[in-house]
Amino acid sequence: MKLLFLSSLTLLASLAQADVAVIVHPSNNAAIDDAAISSIFLGKVSAFPDGQKALPAVPDISNPSRGDFLDKIVGKTEPQYKSYWARLVFTGQAQPPKEMQDDAKTLELIATNPNMIGVIDESHLNGTVKRVK
Amino acid sequence: MALRILTGLLLLGFMLCPQADVTFSGFASVGAGKVISKKDDVFLSDYATVAQYDNDVSFSPDTTYGLQAMGRIDDKLSIASQIVGRGADEMNAGVEWAYITYELSPSLSMQVGRKRLPLYFYSDFYDVGYSYYWIRPPADNYTWQIFNYNGASLTYKTRMGDWGIKGDVYGGREDSPNNKLLSEFFFGETTNETWKNMLGAVLTVSGEMLEVRLNYLQGLNDRDFPDAGSTSTPFENYRFHNYGMSVNLDTGSLIVLTEYNMRRRHLDPAITTWLASVGYRMGELTPHVTYSKFSQEKLAGAETENHNTTIVGVRYDFHPSAAAKLQWDKVQDEGGPGWGVAGDSETISAAIDMIF
Numbered sequence: 478m479k480l481l482f483l484s485s486l487t488l489l490a491s492l493a494q495a496d497v498a499v500i501v502h503p504s505n506n507a508a509i510d511d512a513a514i515s516s517i518f519l520g521k522v523s524a525f526p527d528g529q530k531a532l533p534a535v536p537d538i539s540n541p542s543r544g545d546f547l548d549k550i551v552g553k554t555e556p557q558y559k560s561y562w563a564r565l566v567f568t569g570q571a572q573p574p575k576e577m578q579d580d581a582k583t584l585e586l587i588a589t590n591p592n593m594i595g596v597i598d599e600s601h602l603n604g605t606v607k608r609v610k
Numbered sequence: 611m612a613l614r615i616l617t618g619l620l621l622l623g624f625m626l627c628p629q630a631d632v633t634f635s636g637f638a639s640v641g642a643g644k645v646i647s648k649k650d651d652v653f654l655s656d657y658a659t660v661a662q663y664d665n666d667v668s669f670s671p672d673t674t675y676g677l678q679a680m681g682r683i684d685d686k687l688s689i690a691s692q693i694v695g696r697g698a699d700e701m702n703a704g705v706e707w708a709y710i711t712y713e714l715s716p717s718l719s720m721q722v723g724r725k726r727l728p729l730y731f732y733s734d735f736y737d738v739g740y741s742y743y744w745i746r747p748p749a750d751n752y753t754w755q756i757f758n759y760n761g762a763s764l765t766y767k768t769r770m771g772d773w774g775i776k777g778d779v780y781g782g783r784e785d786s787p788n789n790k791l792l793s794e795f796f797f798g799e800t801t802n803e804t805w806k807n808m809l810g811a812v813l814t815v816s817g818e819m820l821e822v823r824l825n826y827l828q829g830l831n832d833r834d835f836p837d838a839g840s841t842s843t844p845f846e847n848y849r850f851h852n853y854g855m856s857v858n859l860d861t862g863s864l865i866v867l868t869e870y871n872m873r874r875r876h877l878d879p880a881i882t883t884w885l886a887s888v889g890y891r892m893g894e895l896t897p898h899v900t901y902s903k904f905s906q907e908k909l910a911g912a913e914t915e916n917h918n919t920t921i922v923g924v925r926y927d928f929h930p931s932a933a934a935k936l937q938w939d940k941v942q943d944e945g946g947p948g949w950g951v952a953g954d955s956e957t958i959s960a961a962i963d964m965i966f
Contacts, residue, residue, distance in 0.1 A: 512772045522774060523767060524715075556933065559930065559965060563740050566635060567741075568726065569690055569709060570765070572680075572688070
């Protein structure tokens, strides 16, 4: 009983603190730091630090991880992020990130494409991808 | 002609490549406004399309829509087309962007086709009201008669730590028979305008809060007045140079925007334009104030064109993909006798901008 109570507490705590994870294909060995991550998600670069093409996938507006992605990875509010990307997309400066509704689909995409980089809730992490943040 | 061929190619591409991954997106602005100063005052809110407000409420100057189709043929090749319709052109849509992008490497790409001329900071996304806080960028800085071109560009993107660095070089030309701004507004007769042998470069450095953009453009200008009995003086191969710099800061709450441009053509007096703007983001509301100025140097005491605009406004992000805006524009036209543009005016306008 006590054990069950404790583990529920832990579960609650982990739910409240659920964080986002930035993931890439397991074969991706580029040195991907925070600056590289935000630059890719903001379309400032289209390549990983090792020069390989980088294709971003982000949680869409219906995905519960959207808020944490905007706040912790790119540091923008929803309107700021949308205004920022509108400027790039309608001027041909960058291809917008793929918008993902479902973390399971993101995992599948990242696990099968060495050029992709995505964002999911860390509770959905599994061994098919590599976490870089 | 080149444009028609490209548009045809684009359509053909979409038809022949059913496996191409095609995405559609768009933007729209619905705006209305009215001059509130003296009767008969006119506010020229957009020079290029001769969009004007007067004493009657009008929806045409700030109502715009754009639809973009982008097709990815494979990892390296994509085609894009954007049609834009404006109230100032009776909402008739025109293909303003139609280009092919080829990635030479993940950092280097080439675009060929029709694009916006990146003369000023807001040139490229001038139509996308959602991407900035005004209803439209200050008119004094955007007094351009040519705003698109046919040609090619090369873009290189890299990064130094937290700083993104983007370099563009481009070249091309634009023929604008019966140019709208010159024919309808400045000369009152058919004016054919050509900007050719254009060669330009843009360097953009952007950090977490600071963005700096430098640009240069040179080219040759031909102008011709074909109407019988015209007394205007045509010219050919007048060399022009444009230099521009923008420094913008966005801390998340405080926003400071600046832009400076200088242009010279042949022996004409140089034109300087600049703007300075401060905004403050408080949740969904962003109030802002701006001053912009257009001045032309005086040669041998001759009269020239001079005007400035003061803007006070607010942007309200009432929806994740839409913003409502309200703004007051006060124009002071200080041009010498015969050099006034649209005269003094005060205008209130409101708009809703969205993207989809």
